[in-house]
Amino acid sequence: MIQVLKPWRNVLLAALALMFMASSCNHGGDKDVVAKVNSYKVLRSELDRVFNRQIAGSPRKPTPEEEQGLRLSILGQLIGQQVYLQKAEKLGVVATDDEVESKMTAEKAPFTKEEYSKRLETAGYTEEERRQEIRQKLTMDKLLNKEVLSKVTISDSDIQTFYNEHKAEFNIIEPQYYLAHIFVSAQPNAPAGPIPNKAQNEVQAKDKITKAYHRLESGEEFAAVAAQYSEDLNTARSGGELGVAPESQIKSPKDTDAATRDAILRLKPGQFTDIIPIKNPATQTVLAYRIVKLIGREVAGQRELSDPAVQQLIRNQLRTQREQFLHSAYEEVLRDGAEIHNYYAEELLKNAGHK
DSSP states (O other): OOOOOOOHHHHHHHHHHHHTTOOSOOOTTOTTEEEEETTEEEEHHHHHHHHHHHHTTOSSOOOHHHHHHHHHHHHHHHHHHHHHHHHHHHHTOOOOHHHHHHHHHHHHTTSOHHHHHHHHHHHTOOHHHHHHHHHHHHHHHHHHHHHTGGGOOOOHHHHHHHHHHSGGGGEESSOEEEEEEEEEESSTTOSSSOOTTOOOSHHHHHHHHHHHHHHHHTTOOHHHHHHHHOOOHHHHTTTTEEEEEEHHHHHOTTTSOHHHHHHHHTOOTTOBOOOEEEEOTTTOOEEEEEEEEEEEEEOSEEOOTTSHHHHHHHHHHHHHHHHHHHHHHHHHHHHHTSOEEEHHHHHHHHTTTOO
16 A cells, blocks of 8 residues: 655665756746646645655654655656556546546555554545545556557567577476465564554464464455454565475475475465464464465476466566666656746755755
8 A cells, every 4th residue: 555665775876866956037926836837736745745744653763864865766656556547648548436436445445444444544644535545546548558568569579589598497306395374473563664553562473373373264355364363564565475395395484484385385276275374483472373275286397488488477577677678668658748847955955965
C-alpha cells in the first residue's frame, strides 16, 4: 500500500537534477503552491501529506538537508503523476468508478472492516484518500497500457537469440526451491515497522499463527492469508513469497534452522508445513512462528529452449526490459510537452547558503 522509502542520501543525489528543471517564473507570491503542471497547482499541503506518510514509523527524524532532499524527490513524483493524469484525461482513458470500487473491494477482502481501517490509519490515509490514490494509479496504468505496453512485442526469434547468448545461465547446478511463508514474531517490537494487530508475546503469536493455519486448512489461498497475518513486511504484500533458494541454502545450518529445514524437505509442491516454532538455540525460547509453503521445486540440469517455462521466463524478461526503457522514453516525451514550474526547487536554490 505504501511506497518503500529510499535511503535519504540517495534521494538527495537523485533530487539535485530536479532543481535545474525549475523555471525562472515566479508563482505570484502564493507560498501554498510548490509546483505547477500546465494549469494544475501542486499545493504545499499535498506535498506535506505525502512526506509525512513516507517518514511515518522512521526510527529517527530526518535532518533538514535530508528533509529537503526527500521533499524535492516526492515533488518530482507528484509532478510526473500530474503529467500522466492530464494526458490520460486528454485521451479519455481515466479509470471508471466501477474499476475503482472493484479494486477497493479486492483490497479490503482479506480483512475485517476494523482491520482495514486500522491499516489505513497506520499508513496515514483516510478511505477516500486511498480511493483517490487507487483511481490515479489505475488511470496511469490504463494510459501506459494504451501508449506503451501494447506496443511491446517479443518474437520467437528474440527468444531464440536471448537463449543462445545466455544458455549457460539455464544450467541449474543444484535443485532450486520456490518458497513462501507466513511469519509471526513473538517479540513486541520486531520486526521493525508499524504492523496492525501485532503480536506482543508468545501467546499472542501462537494464537495468530494458529488462526492463519486454520484458514489455510479450510482452503483459503496462501497469498491472501499471508497478506493478512504475516508480520514479515518485506514479503507479506507479495503473498509471502520468499523467492528462490538453492538446496544448499535450505540444508545449511547457518541459513536455515533445523525445524524449518526438515519441514521444507518433506513438502511436495503446493503443500505447506505445520506451524514451525523458531527458537533461540541457547535458551530454547520461542522467538517466532512460521508456516512455509513450497510453491515449486526445480531439479538440477540444463534447461532447454523447448521447455515452455524457459520460453516464458525469457519472454517475461525481455518484455520487462523493453517496457522499462519505453516507459522512461514516454515520460520524457510527456514532460517535454508540458509546462512545468518547480517553485520548491527555486526556493531551495534561492535560499542556498542562507541559514
